[in-house]
Amino acid sequence: MNGTxxxxxxxxxxxxxKAGLDYKHAGSLHAADAAMAIENARDVYTRRMEGVxxxxxxxxxxxxxxPGQNDSMFDPAxxxxxxxxxxxxxxxxxxHM
Amino acid sequence: MNIHYLLQxxxxxxILGHRLSEWCGHGPVLEQDIALTNISLxxxxxxxxxxxxxxxxxxxxxxxxxxxxxQSMQLNNMAAGGHKIDEDDLAYLRDEWDFRNVLLAxxxxxDWAYTVARGLFLDAFNSCLYxxxxxxxxxRLAAIAEKSMKEITYHLRWSSEWVIRLGDxxxxxxxxxxxxxxxxxxxxxxxxxxxxxxxxxxxxxxxxDTATLRQSWxxxxxxxxxxxxxxxxxxxxxxxxxxxxxxxxxxLGYILAELQYMQRSYPGMKW
Numbered sequence: 001m002n003g004t005x006x007x008x009x010x011x012x013x014x015x016x017x018k019a020g021l022d023y024k025h026a027g028s029l030h031a032a033d034a035a036m037a038i039e040n041a042r043d044v045y046t047r048r049m050e051g052v053x054x055x056x057x058x059x060x061x062x063x064x065x066x067p068g069q070n071d072s073m074f075d076p077a078x079x080x081x082x083x084x085x086x087x088x089x090x091x092x093x094x095x096h097m
Numbered sequence: 098m099n100i101h102y103l104l105q106x107x108x109x110x111x112i113l114g115h116r117l118s119e120w121c122g123h124g125p126v127l128e129q130d131i132a133l134t135n136i137s138l139x140x141x142x143x144x145x146x147x148x149x150x151x152x153x154x155x156x157x158x159x160x161x162x163x164x165x166x167x168q169s170m171q172l173n174n175m176a177a178g179g180h181k182i183d184e185d186d187l188a189y190l191r192d193e194w195d196f197r198n199v200l201l202a203x204x205x206x207x208d209w210a211y212t213v214a215r216g217l218f219l220d221a222f223n224s225c226l227y228x229x230x231x232x233x234x235x236x237r238l239a240a241i242a243e244k245s246m247k248e249i250t251y252h253l254r255w256s257s258e259w260v261i262r263l264g265d266x267x268x269x270x271x272x273x274x275x276x277x278x279x280x281x282x283x284x285x286x287x288x289x290x291x292x293x294x295x296x297x298x299x300x301x302x303x304x305x306d307t308a309t310l311r312q313s314w315x316x317x318x319x320x321x322x323x324x325x326x327x328x329x330x331x332x333x334x335x336x337x338x339x340x341x342x343x344x345x346x347x348x349l350g351y352i353l354a355e356l357q358y359m360q361r362s363y364p365g366m367k368w
Contacts, residue, residue, distance in 0.1 A: 031128065
């Protein structure tokens, strides 16, 4: 099986732990195609009842933000406390916010 | 329940599970290494349920009958000495001639093609057998069958997909997959042979008459081989058999030597 590992693409695995909850990134693995990626994910990441549903996506399709730009990307949100709902005083009549 | 019949089922599961466990740490890629180990543990879990049932059935026999079930000295001595035989004793203290697994289960892994071909043949057989067993008049057997079916369904999918991948892959993988199918084919006939002593149980509806499964097994396997662009080997009249009556190929002795070494060398050892 020389070279096999190198030629199989990498996939990112997302697991939904319970119906209704969101999918969480579980990790990555190698597989020849999507069907094998899902089965590999089942064997690698759901052996202990961790999931009820699996998404896989080839890692090359994930586009990520640049950590080097974190200052300009994320820090500006730091002092915008008015973007949080708790910033606002609510009338007492409003019970279910 | 007939002990020899239960052991036939249990030994198939234990020996195949052990064979697959030999891949642990040696799989071609990490993900498939884990897949095979998972499958191996499914087989061991099924073996355990069946050995427990066999041990219970053995325990219910009168003493003089107990002495005739096995030809394994260590086990017989322990039973005669009043030791209650349990599932571990059945797995670790029976000699080769008391094992009743089919010859196919003990065939070596050889390479990935042989491993998945052997898997396909046995998984397809198990899927037919355990599906039918769910309707057994024996409630304990029916319950084991029901639990096992989900696992077996996955095993069959896994082995089928690999046979198709390799058969319909490159020229080399096709050739090697076909070779594995051809070489192991001679052992498939034994799956459908019913030893005389279990025929009466089949007639009573307690166990499945495996001869009735041949057509559905052939349909499953033929379909997978067709998708894999592989030829179905001709089924001759000659059937390689003997496992169900305790006559094995040279491979089983080596498996048991490794599997049973610890309990044989240090009887009663626990860890």
